[in-house]
Amino acid sequence: MDDKGDDVEMPEPQKIGGCGADGRRQDGSRQGGEYRAADGRPLPERRVRLALALFFASSLGYAFVAGFVLAGGRLGPHGFVAPECEQLGIPAAPPPAEPLVPQPPEEIAWDPAAFDAAALFGGAASVPEFVDPELMLRVDAVRAGYFGEMGIPHTSRRRLADAMPQENGAVAFLVGGLLEKREGTSTEVLFRQESNFLYLSGFDHEDALLLVGLRSQTKMALGPGEGWLFIAPGDPVWGGGWQESLAECATTYDVEACFWVEDLEETMASLAPTSVYTLPTPEELPAGAIPPGATRITTGLSAGLSTARVVKTEEELEVMRVGSAISVQEHEAIMMHVRCGNYESEAESLFRYVAHNYGARHQAYLPIVGSGEASALLHVSAADRFASSSQASKEAAVHSTTTTTR
Numbered sequence: 001m002d003d004k005g006d007d008v009e010m011p012e013p014q015k016i017g018g019c020g021a022d023g024r025r026q027d028g029s030r031q032g033g034e035y036r037a038a039d040g041r042p043l044p045e046r047r048v049r050l051a052l053a054l055f056f057a058s059s060l061g062y063a064f065v066a067g068f069v070l071a072g073g074r075l076g077p078h079g080f081v082a083p084e085c086e087q088l089g090i091p092a093a094p095p096p097a098e099p100l101v102p103q104p105p106e107e108i109a110w111d112p113a114a115f116d117a118a119a120l121f122g123g124a125a126s127v128p129e130f131v132d133p134e135l136m137l138r139v140d141a142v143r144a145g146y147f148g149e150m151g152i153p154h155t156s157r158r159r160l161a162d163a164m165p166q167e168n169g170a171v172a173f174l175v176g177g178l179l180e181k182r183e184g185t186s187t188e189v190l191f192r193q194e195s196n197f198l199y200l201s202g203f204d205h206e207d208a209l210l211l212v213g214l215r216s217q218t219k220m221a222l223g224p225g226e227g228w229l230f231i232a233p234g235d236p237v238w239g240g241g242w243q244e245s246l247a248e249c250a251t252t253y254d255v256e257a258c259f260w261v262e263d264l265e266e267t268m269a270s271l272a273p274t275s276v277y278t279l280p281t282p283e284e285l286p287a288g289a290i291p292p293g294a295t296r297i298t299t300g301l302s303a304g305l306s307t308a309r310v311v312k313t314e315e316e317l318e319v320m321r322v323g324s325a326i327s328v329q330e331h332e333a334i335m336m337h338v339r340c341g342n343y344e345s346e347a348e349s350l351f352r353y354v355a356h357n358y359g360a361r362h363q364a365y366l367p368i369v370g371s372g373e374a375s376a377l378l379h380v381s382a383a384d385r386f387a388s389s390s391q392a393s394k395e396a397a398v399h400s401t402t403t404t405t406r
Contacts, residue, residue, distance in 0.1 A: 130329065130353070130354045130357055131357050138321075138325070139326075145315075151254060152319070153202045153227070154225065154254050155315070156199050158225035160305060161215055161224040162224075162308075165300065166214075166215040167214065167216065168216050168217050169275060170216060170273065170274065170276075171212065171214060171273045172278070172301055173209070173277065173289055174196060174209070175285065176207065176209060178207060179206035191205075191206050197210055200212060201227060201255065203253050205234075207232035208232065209230035209286065210227060211229075211268075212225070212226070212227050213225060221271055228255065229255045229258045230263070230264050230267075231246075231249060246259065265291075269292070271291075272291060272294075275294065275295050276295070277300055277304075280302075326354070327355075333350055333354045334351055344370065344371055344374075345369075351369070
């Protein structure tokens with residue numbers, strides 16, 4: 001019917017490729033100034049634009065895959081396989097034991113009476129990744145007993161006193177580590193306590209001093225193996241130093257007394273030692289470390305520490321076993337999860353990640369990570385290459401590193 005009301009004969013609709021008998025395109029494309037679906041429903045403009053964007057993105061993805069295959073690679077069932085990896089027979093990723101279908105988290109079996117997950121993980125219901133609950137129990141026991149039942153710092157000071165020559169009025173004086181900053185900046189470098197200081201005190205904060213009593217025929221206020229710790233008060237805003245009271249410091253670190261560093265000169269003058277054994281460095285000691293009438297002796301303390309540390313107690317051996325067990329798990333994680341095509345830095349990152357989950361923030365030395373030709377080097381620091389250049393990259397070798405834990 002036209003605009004005058006008369007009937008008008010319309011020709012039979014013709015089928016054109018992709019169109020139905022009614023003339024609408026079955027693929028929902030644009031016709032007559034608007035977008036319509038196959039059933040004739042109009043489509044919103046925004047929805048159509050999104051569909052076109054997804055189409056173009058998928059086209060680029062197919063082009064990338066085609067280019068990759070032409071370059072000599074292939075798309076395996078679990079990821080891209082580089083030519084070098086395929087020649088070595090190394091998969092892009094470990095094949096799953098079963099189809100990758102989301103599964104509910106498995107319950108981890110442990111004894112609730114012995115394992116306090118709420119205290120250990122802040123109320124979390126699961127254990128962090130790469131953590132063995134049984135090993136975590138041992139780590140937790142070491143943390144809880146280091147200054148208490150195990151009494152490692154106190155025993156260490158006693159062993160040092162026994163290893164030093166008997167001398168009237170002699171004490172040992174040690175300077176703790178300082179908080180370093182990057183050159184020209186206010187950014188702190190990760191702090192680690194000086195090893196001998198840590199051995200005798202367990203104190204892991206910066207700017208601290210330690211006084212240890214040695215064997216003496218004359219009675220002193222500081223007896224053999226006893227320790228006085230001098231600490232720096234922390235800033236309430238910026239942190240650092242010791243944030244608690246002196247009494248809490250003495251209780252926490254199993255020393256006979258704690259003082260603020262500003263009290264060093266007065267305390268040393270009151271103690272009045274005749275000989276103060278120190279390490280050769282630092283050459284310049286804090287003011288008041290050597291009181292009037294006392295002599296500084298820079299030989300003997302290093303030898304005494306070596307003698308005290310060469311034989312380990314059973315408690316110290318347990319700490320070493322726990323640290324070694326963490327290190328073993330670090331290496332196992334590398335062997336299980338590092339694949340051809342990973343960066344060396346990814347292997348190092350995983351190595352450190354496993355240790356951090358046990359609270360072991362420091363390594364005995366920097367992890368030495370090398371692939372290809374670098375895997376034969378005893379020390380390599382540039383851990384930023386692909387592990388895919390040669391047969392040696394199968395291992396993405398991580399040289400043995402002992403983890404330190406406190």
